[in-house]
Structure formats: C-alpha cells, structure tokens
Amino acid sequence: MHPLRAIGLTATAEDIYLALVQRGPTKSAALASILRVAPDAVDAAADELSGMGLVEPDGERLVARPPRAALDALAEIRAKELGALRDSADELSQFWRDHHAEGPGYIEIVRMEEAREALARRVQDEAVHQVRALSIGPSGRLAAPPKVAPGCLEALARGVAYSVVYGARILRDPIGREAIQTCVNLGERARVFPNVALNLMICDDRFAVVAAPARDPQRRHHIAVQRSALLDGLIGVFEAYWQMAVPLPAGDESMDDVGAAPTDDARQLLTYLSSGLTDESIARELGVSERTVARRIARLQEVLGAQTRFQLGVQASRRGWL
Incomplete structure (x- = not known):
C-alpha cells in the first residue's frame, strides 16, 4: 500500500503519516528512531504532510489529521490544474498549427532521445485497456540489446492487455527471447512474423507511436499519431500483421522451437x-x-x-x- 507516494509524497512522508495514524501523536525524535531516518528527514517530511493538511504540530508532537477532507481538496485542485493543462494543450496546439501549416495537427514528430523515451513510456503508463504493438527488434550495428520496455511489466501487473507481433530477428537473440518470455509469462499475447516493417505501439484506441527504423539510433525519430483516420489505418495495419503472424508459446512453454523446421x-x-x-x-x-x-x-x-x-x-x- 503506497497511497501517498502515488500522489507525489516521499516514502518517508508516507511512512511518517502511517506511523502517526497507528501510534497517535508522536515526537519527531521518536519518529526518527522508529523509522530509522535522520531527524532532518523527519522535519522535511513533516513539512510535506503539513502542506497537504495531513499533519499538524501539537507542541513537540506531530498529529495526523483525517485524510478525506485534505485529499478531496487536493483532488479538486489537481482536477482544475488538469483542466487548465488540457486547455493550454489545445491553445498551444492551435498556435503551433497556425505557424506550421505544412503538417496535419494529429501528427507530432519527436526527434530528441529523451523526448522519444518519454513518448514511448507514455504508452505504458497511460494505457487503460490494451496495448497493441509491432516490434522489429534491434536494428543497426549500434542498436542496444533488446529489453522489456520500461513500464511494460507494471502495465501488465495492473491488467492492461498486451498483444505484440515480433519480427523473427528478435527471436534469434537469446536476450530478446528471454525478454519476450518474461512478458508472455505475465500474460502478454505474442506472435512472430518474418518481416515486421516498422515499430508501432498503440495505446488503447487513443494514440499511436511509430518508430521509424534507422541504422543510427541517434538519427531515429518517433511519430505520435492522435485520433484520426491515420490512427485507424495504423490499427488496421496491426490487425493485418496479427492475423498473419504465428502465435508464440504461452505461459512457461519454451520458445526455442519457434521457427524450427517441420517434420x-x-x-x-x-x-x-x-x-x-x-x-x-x-x-x-x-x-x-x-x-x-x-x-x-x-x-x-x-x-x-x-x-x-x-x-x-x-x-x-x-x-x-x-
């Protein structure tokens, strides 16, 4: 249970609040001893909690406050901030389109490495129902070894359905097979197709990320595609690959025989x-x-x-x- 970390508080702040709820009013020095943290860390965490209305001082002791009113107020503030963020996104997007009329508004090209990684991570973090993907596997002499996409395991753990078509190249790499098997063991549906033409991730039916292949990773770029006829087309591309691809073994079955010659x-x-x-x-x-x-x-x-x-x-x- 990490209810306070989920809204941005530190682990120490969460531990202090839970300790105060369980033990009642407690001095800062005693909390530092109980939780085995430095007194300065207790003071900093107490300031975090006080700022949210979850803790208040009572002489030398800290007292936990009921969470409902404080967190409801925080939820209201963040809901307004989220609304303002969406309005800003719409306004700035329109401003962008007004000054970059050469491209449609539902496409965004991302070239910087950190921005590419953040965009790919969004797919995992924002998915609610399903992620559908095509994966070529590592390409180019400078390509990094294949690995489980950051955030994928967490998404699988919270019940997001994954359907992935892998290029046959990735199955020839023991590290790649191990990464795929890890995901399959957690419920991913995986298939293999000899020649996957592009890297594609589709987050629910809301947006897609296309990773254009390039020999030099530094020259790659990602394309984010929002709801549009193009997104519908990309979903159709995935479904076509899915129908043609060969299922990989489920559960704990070995993948070593995938692609083996027939009798x-x-x-x-x-x-x-x-x-x-x-x-x-x-x-x-x-x-x-x-x-x-x-x-x-x-x-x-x-x-x-x-x-x-x-x-x-x-x-x-x-x-x-x-």
Missing part, C-alpha cells in the same frame, strides 16, 4: 494440401484414416496460428515449409 510427414502433408488433394486422397496417399489427416491438419493450423486451410498454406509458405 518430413508435416512437409509431405502440406505439399498434398497445396496441390489441392482432398482429405480422402491424402489419407490414401499416406496410408492413414481421414480422421487422422484432419487431426494432423488441425495440429498444423494450431502450430502456425492459421484459422483456415488457406491461411495454413500462406503461413507454411512464409516460413519456408513449402
């Missing part, structure tokens, strides 16, 4: 299917029952993430199984 029997079955043979003809060629043929086809569809036999042929061809 001779599977390759022969796929060849017969691509030739247009019926299940009856395939069964006769293989010397098995039609039920066995149907079961093997269903298994191949499961492995390749295909919902129809046509998709099965497409997936097998893309993976070089035919």
Whole structure:
C-alpha cells in the first residue's frame, strides 16, 4: 500500500503519516528512531504532510489529521490544474498549427532521445485497456540489446492487455527471447512474423507511436499519431500483421522451437494440401484414416496460428515449409 507516494509524497512522508495514524501523536525524535531516518528527514517530511493538511504540530508532537477532507481538496485542485493543462494543450496546439501549416495537427514528430523515451513510456503508463504493438527488434550495428520496455511489466501487473507481433530477428537473440518470455509469462499475447516493417505501439484506441527504423539510433525519430483516420489505418495495419503472424508459446512453454523446421510427414502433408488433394486422397496417399489427416491438419493450423486451410498454406509458405 503506497497511497501517498502515488500522489507525489516521499516514502518517508508516507511512512511518517502511517506511523502517526497507528501510534497517535508522536515526537519527531521518536519518529526518527522508529523509522530509522535522520531527524532532518523527519522535519522535511513533516513539512510535506503539513502542506497537504495531513499533519499538524501539537507542541513537540506531530498529529495526523483525517485524510478525506485534505485529499478531496487536493483532488479538486489537481482536477482544475488538469483542466487548465488540457486547455493550454489545445491553445498551444492551435498556435503551433497556425505557424506550421505544412503538417496535419494529429501528427507530432519527436526527434530528441529523451523526448522519444518519454513518448514511448507514455504508452505504458497511460494505457487503460490494451496495448497493441509491432516490434522489429534491434536494428543497426549500434542498436542496444533488446529489453522489456520500461513500464511494460507494471502495465501488465495492473491488467492492461498486451498483444505484440515480433519480427523473427528478435527471436534469434537469446536476450530478446528471454525478454519476450518474461512478458508472455505475465500474460502478454505474442506472435512472430518474418518481416515486421516498422515499430508501432498503440495505446488503447487513443494514440499511436511509430518508430521509424534507422541504422543510427541517434538519427531515429518517433511519430505520435492522435485520433484520426491515420490512427485507424495504423490499427488496421496491426490487425493485418496479427492475423498473419504465428502465435508464440504461452505461459512457461519454451520458445526455442519457434521457427524450427517441420517434420518430413508435416512437409509431405502440406505439399498434398497445396496441390489441392482432398482429405480422402491424402489419407490414401499416406496410408492413414481421414480422421487422422484432419487431426494432423488441425495440429498444423494450431502450430502456425492459421484459422483456415488457406491461411495454413500462406503461413507454411512464409516460413519456408513449402
């Protein structure tokens, strides 16, 4: 439980308030001893709490105040600040558009590294329902090793649904596979596609971040896309990749076999299917029952993430199984 840290107070301030609620009025020196912090830290934290109306002095002791009235007042102040922030954003955005008429208002190009990182982090922090993403994986000789995106694990922990299509390149990297497995074990739905063309993150249906690939990380830029027909198009791009991609193992299953070559029997079955043979003809060629043929086809569809036999042929061809 960290209710006060969540609104910007320090850990020491939170600990002091909780201690005062539990113990009643207490001297600063006693709090410093109990919490094993310096007296100056207690004084600074007490000032934080006093400023919010959560603590008041009573002689040499500090006394906790009921939180409801103080925090309701703070919520009201911050709600007004948030409204003012949104109004300022609208006003400044209009001012920007008036002086940069060459570009649409729903697109923002971010070039500075810190701003790019902050934009990517916004996707994780602001997502309420879902994050959908395409990930090429590291590219260029100066690319950093793949890792879990900052804020992703926290978002998964609070129940945000993640659906990610990874380029096959990232699965060839043991560090990349480990990072993906960490997320999958926490509930991420992951798929792999041989050639993912761009890095894309979609935060709910509110905005998207497109990371244009570049060999030199210092020359990369991100594009933020707000609600628009373009955002709808990017969502459609993700969904198209998702339908074509191959599911990665869920839970604690290993990813090591993803992309492995098919068995001779599977390759022969796929060849017969691509030739247009019926299940009856395939069964006769293989010397098995039609039920066995149907079961093997269903298994191949499961492995390749295909919902129809046509998709099965497409997936097998893309993976070089035919």
